[in-house]
Amino acid sequence: MQQTWDERYNTPDYIYGTEPNQFFKYFIDSHVPGTIFLPGEGEGRNAVYAAKNGWMVEALDQSRNARNKALALAEQHAVSIHYELGNILEPDFSRKTFDAVGLIFIHMTPGKRNKFYHEMIGLLNPGGYIVVEGFTKSQINNTSGGPKDIDMLFSRKDMEDLFRGMEVLELYEYRQFLEEGSLHTGKADTIRLIARKKE
16 A cells, blocks of 8 residues: 555645645634644645644654655745654554544545544544544545545444544535545535544
8 A cells, every 4th residue: 555655646746736625724724723643644735734823733644755745845835744654554652642633535444444533532632623524425426536445435424423422513514526636626525524522
């Protein structure tokens, strides 16, 4: 998988664009800055936007090419982000906690997903937030990105089950026209969530 993503990111173009995901931007714009963890951050568009708005950013991805592009983007915007190389399924943050975790288009098989999302909730400080945007199962009929395995796409029940026990502040399905670089363009069926860890 690392080789696959390195090859995908091996282009001077930012394949998912340099502007933040719109739902992530909405979250950042409406919350007091703190510490945020962004696994699977890719080329850094969300990390850089968060850093520009006063957040202390920790990012993680397995692709060296993605990391290099993210650090170059951060330099262009005169901000600092901490970006580690590694497998997002094995984050080494046993002593770290965060005020927020951003999971933007992070898709995996249900077994891995359940464990991973549970671990991400565990990284939150009491009162911390998790912000998610992913593709719904209807996305299987679209050509604007996302996995072609329907089991890796989200239903509303998936979201309700994953974040049971948290205070769900927003949860809704959203049909939109994505304009996020060459690989996220066109009609898209997504689901959005913001949830808060109980204190």
